[in-house]
Amino acid sequence: MQTLSTPVDVGPLTERVSRREVRRSWRALVAEHPEARDTTGTIRRVMLGVPTVAVAIVALVLAGILVAEVVRGETQVSTAVIVQASLGGVLALTCVLTGTTWLRLLRRRRRPRVHHRLMRFAAANSMSYQPGPTGAERGSPLKARGGLNLTRVLRTAGERAIEFANYELAAPTSTSTSPPFGGYAALRLPAPLPNILLRSEDGPRRSLLTPAALRGSQVLSLEGDFDRFFRLYCPEGYERDALYLFTPDVMARLVDHLRGLDVEIIDDWMYLVSSRDLVTDRADRWLALTAAVDALDDRVERWGRWRDERAAGAAGAGAAGAASAGGVGQPPVRVRQVAKQGRRLRTIWSPGTIAITSATALCFAGLVVAVALH
Numbered sequence: 001m002q003t004l005s006t007p008v009d010v011g012p013l014t015e016r017v018s019r020r021e022v023r024r025s026w027r028a029l030v031a032e033h034p035e036a037r038d039t040t041g042t043i044r045r046v047m048l049g050v051p052t053v054a055v056a057i058v059a060l061v062l063a064g065i066l067v068a069e070v071v072r073g074e075t076q077v078s079t080a081v082i083v084q085a086s087l088g089g090v091l092a093l094t095c096v097l098t099g100t101t102w103l104r105l106l107r108r109r110r111r112p113r114v115h116h117r118l119m120r121f122a123a124a125n126s127m128s129y130q131p132g133p134t135g136a137e138r139g140s141p142l143k144a145r146g147g148l149n150l151t152r153v154l155r156t157a158g159e160r161a162i163e164f165a166n167y168e169l170a171a172p173t174s175t176s177t178s179p180p181f182g183g184y185a186a187l188r189l190p191a192p193l194p195n196i197l198l199r200s201e202d203g204p205r206r207s208l209l210t211p212a213a214l215r216g217s218q219v220l221s222l223e224g225d226f227d228r229f230f231r232l233y234c235p236e237g238y239e240r241d242a243l244y245l246f247t248p249d250v251m252a253r254l255v256d257h258l259r260g261l262d263v264e265i266i267d268d269w270m271y272l273v274s275s276r277d278l279v280t281d282r283a284d285r286w287l288a289l290t291a292a293v294d295a296l297d298d299r300v301e302r303w304g305r306w307r308d309e310r311a312a313g314a315a316g317a318g319a320a321g322a323a324s325a326g327g328v329g330q331p332p333v334r335v336r337q338v339a340k341q342g343r344r345l346r347t348i349w350s351p352g353t354i355a356i357t358s359a360t361a362l363c364f365a366g367l368v369v370a371v372a373l374h
Contacts, residue, residue, distance in 0.1 A: 004125075004162055004297070008290040010283035012120035017113065025119060026112040029131060036131035038110050045109065048102035052095055059091040086366035093359055100209065104181045108151060108166070108277070117281040118152060127154045132165075140186075141266035146172035152279040160188040162293060166277045172211050175347045179207040183278025185293055189268045190304030194342035196242050197233040198254065198263040207275055208352030215346045226251045229259065235342045237310075245306065250299050257288075257295040267343070270300065310339035 030036050066085065115131055122129035132151035136143050147170035154164040163186040169178060177197075197214065218233045220242055230251070234242040245265075246254075254263065262273045272292060278285070349357075 004156055004290060004293055008286060009124040010121070010286050012124050013117050013281050013283040013286065017116060022112050022116045025116045029115055029119065033131050035133060036110065036115065038133060041105060041109070041133065045102060045105050048098050048105065052099045052102050055091050055095045055098070059088050059095060062088045062091070082366050086363045089359060089363040089366075093356065093363070097209070097356075101180075104168075114281045115152075118154070118279070121281075121286070122154050127156050129154055133168075136167075137163075141269055142167070142169075142178065142184075142271070144173070145169055145176035145178050152277075154279065162187055164279050164289070166279050175212045177210060177212050177214060177345075177347060177350075178273065179275040180209050181207075181277075182273060182275045184274070185272040185278065185289060187270045187272075187293065187296070187300065189265070189270055189300055191306065192268045192338050193245065193265045193303060193306060194235055194238045194241055194308070194338055195267075195344045196238075196245065196265045197345060198230045198246070199233065200258070200260055200262050201229055201231060203260040203262065203274065205275075208350075208355070210350050211353055212347035213350040215348055218345055222246075222251060223248060224251075226255065229255050230263075233345055235345060238342050241306065241308070241342075245303055250296075253295040253299065257292045261292060267338075270296070308338050308342060310342070311337055 066088070110131075119129050121127075130150075130153040132153055133149045134151075134153065136148045136150055140148070142148050149168045149170055150165040151168075152164075152166050156162045164184075165186075166183045167181070169176060169180050172178070172180060214233045218236060220232045220234050220239050221227060222230065222232055223243075226248075232242060232246065258272065260274065262271075264271045264273060272289075278289060280286075
């Protein structure tokens with residue numbers, strides 16, 4: 001079982017605080033966690049904000065010049081239209097990409113009052129608090145999806161602690177299916193399980209900046225009307241295992257408590273993920289989030305009984321090798337319980353990646369054509 005206080009005490013998130021209290025707690029927080037000043041984040045916001053505004057202005061100027069040349073009807077107007085439309089397209093695409101990141105970073109700027117509330121909230125519920133930005137702990141599966149930066153990290157105590165955090169994938173890999181920004185609650189499972197994703201059908205709008213999407217052949221239809229609320233992805237050949245893990249009673253709890261959150265199992269971790277920040281100073285969101293964690297807490301324990309028959313041969317060979325190498329009295333080597341084909345879902349290019357790549361190629365092709373015509 002996990003170690004989350006039930007019911008959670010949200011009083012520190014709603015009580016009134018004075019500026020003097022905020023200043024005092026902020027000084028203490030910075031003394032213990034100097035990274036809370038987020039100097040790097042401030043520099044990034046400036047470096048992204050200035051070019052975003054400048055590129056937007058240049059794109060508007062090019063659009064005005066293009067309209068003026070079309071009205072004048074010059075002899076080389078077709079070449080000018082192609083050149084300026086292509087440049088304008090590249091600039092507009094750049095503005096969208098940099099602007100999206102800039103706005104998200106702007107919303108995450110340091111706010112001493114929010115940190116003060118979260119510190120008190122963590123203390124009231126026996127959790128630790130790190131303001132961040134900080135890197136993920138060693139062994140986090142999400143680290144394999146890109147440069148993972150965490151902010152506002154709360155953790156319960158114990159060997160199988162629960163972690164709440166907002167994250168940023170600063171440099172996502174080409175196979176990453178996670179939104180570049182978001183929040184998560186991470187629960188440690190009793191044993192490694194296949195990579196299974198339950199994607200909420202009524203969650204926040206999907207980001208177009210996600211590099212990869214999951215193959216449609218991995219979708220598994222659920223019993224009853226659960227397909228209205230979640231779309232389940234599992235590795236091919238693991239359909240029976242997914243139905244064993246996500247039984248109707250588990251799915252009913254997900255529908256009741258996890259609407260709007262994706263659920264993903266990776267190795268021996270389960271993530272409740274949203275493209276919105278989950279760690280905020282809003283009491284209603286914390287009540288909903290902790291209710292979701294509590295709804296699954298007593299169900300995941302029985303998942304420790306699951307075994308992957310496909311990995312039985314490899315496990316036996318690994319155990320024999322470990323015994324011969326370790327010798328008498330040595331601790332047993334932990335053997336992976338999931339066969340290779342079940343450890344990760346297969347991905348393809350996302351619609352956003354295809355659209356951005358196509359638009360960029362089209363713009364540069366237009367420039368080449370314009371140069372050739374000229």
